[in-house]
Amino acid sequence: MTLDEERVLAVRAMFQRIVARYDLVNRIMTLGLDQRWRARAAALARPHGGLALDVGTGTGDLALALLARGARSVVGVDFAPAMLARAGAKAGRNGALSLALADALELPFREASFDCVTAAFVLRNLPHPSAGLAEIARVLRPGGRLVALELVRPRQNLRSAPLRLYFRHLVPILGGIVSGDFAAYRYLPRSAQSLTANDLARAVAEAGLEPEGWWELAGGMVSLHLAVRPKGLEPPPHHDG
Numbered sequence: 001m002t003l004d005e006e007r008v009l010a011v012r013a014m015f016q017r018i019v020a021r022y023d024l025v026n027r028i029m030t031l032g033l034d035q036r037w038r039a040r041a042a043a044l045a046r047p048h049g050g051l052a053l054d055v056g057t058g059t060g061d062l063a064l065a066l067l068a069r070g071a072r073s074v075v076g077v078d079f080a081p082a083m084l085a086r087a088g089a090k091a092g093r094n095g096a097l098s099l100a101l102a103d104a105l106e107l108p109f110r111e112a113s114f115d116c117v118t119a120a121f122v123l124r125n126l127p128h129p130s131a132g133l134a135e136i137a138r139v140l141r142p143g144g145r146l147v148a149l150e151l152v153r154p155r156q157n158l159r160s161a162p163l164r165l166y167f168r169h170l171v172p173i174l175g176g177i178v179s180g181d182f183a184a185y186r187y188l189p190r191s192a193q194s195l196t197a198n199d200l201a202r203a204v205a206e207a208g209l210e211p212e213g214w215w216e217l218a219g220g221m222v223s224l225h226l227a228v229r230p231k232g233l234e235p236p237p238h239h240d241g
């Protein structure tokens, strides 16, 4: 098994373990702001009347926000079955949300299937975020919108210093106590170190998407990116078998 494969398995096992308190920890550690960020991401995706894909949907909050914004139908994919089970329970009988077990690096959809694609707090968990973005670019229709929300390494400045201290030192303890899983919430600030907002903007452009803008939230600890698949983006070569 390669190191990347080992890492993917470890990340999946971690998300399987923390599902019971996942939403609660999010609400507590962001003082409820996480739901506002998702609402903003959903609005930026302009899903109204279209078919949306939410990659790494977790417990489905962003997928539900896309439906609230008028998406005709939303598909949420995740590689952790326990997360999908929770998303399904939240969606109840809402038939406009379909959930599928799938790897973000190998999306089981045809080229140009979706009007918009969202990914919240997912890309930094992939061994290579650029590979996930290439898959997203493939399944987006030309003119379709990508919205990515991500925890990133903020610029070192005085304004972000208290938040950085909170995130690095208090969140692991708080998340550990509430979830009972200290390892998972030590991973959280560590994983946020892997990517800056600039890295993400560059990776989005390298995937062939046209960046439309990005915004800093939470003092620069969270970044929100909007990009569009250009009309002329060539589909990747087709491989049989």
Ligand SMILES: C[S@@+](CC[C@H](N)C(=O)[O-])C[C@H]1O[C@@H](n2cnc3c(N)ncnc32)[C@H](O)[C@@H]1O
Residues within 6 Å of the ligand: 011, 012, 015, 038, 055, 056, 057, 058, 059, 060, 061, 062, 077, 078, 079, 080, 083, 102, 103, 104, 105, 119, 120, 121, 122, 125, 126
């Ligand atoms: C931090 S959670 C974010 C969940 C949700 N998007 C949200 O806003 O709360 C990351 C999610 O991405 C999923 N994930 C991570 N790597 C993945 C991969 N390679 N393929 C599919 N899902 C993945 C995890 O199982 C987890 O549910």
